[in-house]
Amino acid sequence: MEDIRLASRTGRWIMLTTVLGSGMALLDSTVVNVALPHIGEDFGADMADLQWTVNAYMLTLAALILLGGALGDRYGRRKVFVVGVVWFAAASLLCGLAPNAGILIAARALQGIGGALLTPGSLALIQASFHKDDRARAVGLWSGFGGVGAAVGPFVGGWLVDGPGWRWVFLLNVPLALLCVPVALRHVPESRDESAHGRFDVAGAVLGAAALAFVTYALIAEAWWAGALGLAVGAGFVALERRREEPMVPPSIFASRQFTVVNLVTLCVYAAFGGFFFLAALQLQVVSGYTALGAGTALLPTTVLMLLLSAKSGELGERIGPRIPLTVGPLLCACGMLLMLRVGEDASYVSDVLPALLVLGLGMTALVAPLTATVLSSVDVSRAGLASGINNAAARAAGLLAVAALPTLAGMGPEAYRSAEEFGETFRRAMPMCAGLLVAGAVLAWATVRNPKAAAECHPGCRVHCGVTAPPLEPGERGRSGEQDGRGRSGDR
Template identity: 55%
Template structure:
């Protein structure tokens, strides 16, 4: 078999591949949050009650989290580019259905379909970067993906608010269609295909079902927790089903001759360590981005727009520094940036925990936000690169799926549990006197999670990742051969 041709980061093809993966994942990331802005208009336009509006958010999160492992596994089996493009097309059709939905029931159904498309495209994007770029350029490519993706996440709420005010809530879904069409065109012309040639073509049905039940049960339980309370039967049953589903998933995967997630990948210390760090760091991030904006409005008296803009320096810093951080991690190894980054974030969160009534943005908010952005910029690209690069390139898809599932589960758990762990009790997040102490304690807990992530990184993340065999490419009739100037032959 011919040796695969890998892409250089600074080549024309490399820029197209990065653009396709950034735009593709931005669609899924933005639609996870932008709908919140349009909920009042959706409620009025479709005469929907609160429960129906909640499910327009929960339906998307549920299907996305439940099937994201399947998306990564399918990419390894049948081709990362192929599954990524199917996910983009699926997402576009579901977005069109959302935009045309005549009632809340059909909108919820279309949102569930959107989540399925997101589960197919999200792990595929990172797997494409890991499998397509030369090894020395992968960390830089993933860093650029992180920074540029952050811009999409930051601009999404502003774009959504503008579309709702300027026209209709339906536009926040319909705008996805031309963007998805452009991504499909770029991917067809420029993204190379890769897969795991030793992966079984048969789908692990038992693994898919138990994994979906496990992740879906936990997702629904954590999502319903804040509204229903921890003692509600629906919450308890959902969490119990999730735990039983994940236990069954592990047992099925251990005994399956062709598992969706080969459990032996967790024997790699760097992979297990990177996902433990991901769990802690993204649990902290979920709490920070949820509580800081609320605290600025309820306690500090900021307007909704001012509180939304307050965290923008984090996005700017990640855009400017993530690629450089990825290159630094590639040069000196991931242990130092993955140890130092969470510690810098922990210091920032201690400062941000002091934001109180009548806080000034320049003196009380901005210093902590800038330090937090510097810490994340130092951490995220090496963390993602380690989670993917610690395994053979043949497992790029499932490695991305696992890491995405861990990050999303951590964020859901954090938003549900953190206010309670910080002492909210029967209090309210919209009452200043009740929120202020909860906010302070919660951010100190987040600082502790960051510090714990730093300790784990120091002991479990190596100075250098072992070299692995590259993923095999195969002929894709949908795209032309890569130009020699854009590629190098990989060494076996």
């Protein structure tokens, strides 16, 4: 392990590299939603194509992110990070040049694979390279820059969509990669976990991805056979993980009741978030008449509030314990989503849109840091990184399934996004469903979450965070030994 100081020239290069790399994936996770109406118009796509444009990326990222972290620890974190950046950029180029919706969806799935390689590696490089006295500050800076990127992402995405076109949302990644890769190869030291051994759980990753894919297809296409097949493959995944000596998702970690419960809460709240941000970007453009730039800018308050207040929320959670934040946070978010019912054709931003997003942002701020701290405190310290990675993947899977299911449950037809009246009606049916998921999460947290004070203090990287798509990763130093086998840095923001 290196002992590079943050203030050194090499330290600054490492920060630049890791921020650029993780920023590529972060931007794509926050800006694509505002481009969807334009993508649909250019390709003559239906609602299912727009859902897959979002979900193809989330599917491969959620299924492979644990494996991506383990590959970096075994074969070299810089090497796997660089491969991920190049892969992501190549897939982004394919997205930007896609001649039809089918190729765009396939390219988005390839992007998710690249994201699964580069995102855990970006933080792992910081953990492995910096002197222990600078590590926490470096992680805080990395997370803070990520928060700024999340805040400006929708604005930049909207500007690109309304200006040179939606394809530049993806093509922008190519110059970023051309800057990132040479810097990484020249200035970032290689590192690996010398204790990592054994076989990779490739079969588990494939089964997990296949189960998610079949269930997602079933929800979008309303194909019962695919749902049954997905459940069967999911059962096979569980059986495989129980038998393997070194599984990707060790079943033993769920022996902690608190860990299991908090992950169920995570599924509820991040399903609601995923469904909300997918539909809200469309509602503002299709029904309220916003431009892509206007819609992206309109959604900024939630991210800005999290960027400004998440550290205070983490400190409060450490003082009073997780039960109240994990109950009040989802309830505030539910209120914010119900306030979005006022957003229609003649909605005023100041009196209709902004109050809803401020309430939602306060709820998310109250929720995310305490949720992460509770996940960490619910398992042995040697498994904290693994627990965080599982929690992060669970949140992404929840968002994936929500984007697949909500349009169907709300009765959206294939062409709903082309009609302001039809989309507005289905949006009004979808928001109470999202709010219901949040209320279910709040009730579950109040009834089952214990520990008056969390036993683990949240890392700075968990506090300064804009967790719109997933809870933050706990980097820790714990993944370098014991049973974790390098999986501890396999989550991402």
